[in-house]
Amino acid sequence: MSRLNIIFLIVFVGLLVWITLFEPGAVGTIQRGALKTMKPFMKASSQIDATVEALGTETLSPAQLRSRLAELEQERNRLKLEVIQLDELLDENNQLRRALQYIEKSPMELVASRVINRKPSNWYNTMVIDKGILDGVSVDSPVIVPVGENAGLVGKVSEVLGDHSAVVLLLTDEMCQVSAKLKGTQEQGIVSGQRGALRTLPNLKLRYLSKEAGAYAGQPVFSSGAGELFPPNLLIGEVISAEVGVIDTEAVVKPGVDFEELVDVFVVLPALIDSTEEDYESDGSSEVAEPAVQLEVEQ
């Protein structure tokens, strides 16, 4: 090996060691800068994806669109009325709770956001959304979507990249572990996804259930709120199968959210988590800690 090669190799190793020793703050600054530069391309890529997906779908005529708009306006007005009624019920409920000296329930405060980049990583199931620091999003904020009558858990914010962007670690990733419970029982376990992001929609594993759990196919699984990161009663999925082991039961769970179809998601702001923690600290009862159903969405 020539002298020049050796000099370059020494310089390379030196710089490599220096870079790997960067503080998390410095790494964050570098990544924010990179994302700011790349954001126009990410948005363009997302728009191309949407256009390609739209090619296969049926185009509506102006008359059909007008009819659809009228339907949606009607639906919006109905929901507005429902929210007003729920507000009144919440007030009444809180008054009664105060009378009984219980802690007041807080409405779930949400931020609507759009997915701007899917699966940016090779080994992690993640996505990038268009809401960040200025929208109140912080690390570990839960991310949800409506699934039928329930709020379905999508994952949690793993990094806030900038004023209007954040990375969401999806529930289908092995590193997104959630305390979960089987509906209709007191059984609790830990749900986790799959290592390596080898499939877009892998089944989840629900581990550490007791041997007497009695999980059955079709049984819904919800977040328990015990781990304090996620609010309770978010839909995770339903049991496909369960296997009783030597010391515990492990169940396979089909996710309730269709991760391939995610376009708009909602980030739960930290205020809710704080109030949930306070509830737990105050009397340790999971019943009192459950959040109200009312949703306040910030656009």
Next chain:
Amino acid sequence: MRFFLILLFLIVLALILQEFVPVFDWAYSSRLLLVHTVFLTIAVAVPFPAMLSLALVSGFLWDARYHVPLYTNEATLGALTQSEMPFGFTIFLFGLLGAIIQGVRPLFRRGRWELPVLMIGICTALGMLLEYLVISFHRGGLEIPAELWWKLLMTALFSALISPFLLLLLSRAADWVRYGIRSDDIKRRYTYDGDAI
């Protein structure tokens, strides 16, 4: 110098185009790793010091965009978990893979592209396998499902398929700036890095 600037431009362009490369669900969520492929193609065509310099640049840019940082974990009740691959790991990976692929550089310089193309595919997959092993080492419990091998194979295939076009592009760029990329281009007795022709 002009050729080196072209290579830098190619790496930045690859990073931008990577945003537009889709993930193929049918291929076990694999994709064409354009930055990796461009870097390995360049690594087969340039001397060792230039390869190391470009490994530093491209690895840094890749980590700046795709590095997964710290996160907490509900199962550990919010205890902070360190990122599994440190920032800068891709620089190490590119340096290592670049050094391996330099072994087939003499063949490329003689105008033989078959083995370099194969090695570009193999090295891309090898890089991914190393990343997976580091993740598994951190998490404990080495799981090697069949899907993993398929994902690596498909990624290697995508890289190997695109690399002849990139090699051709490099050759054209070298001709354009009169850089001696092949043995028969070089009039001097010794090359830049001192290897006898």
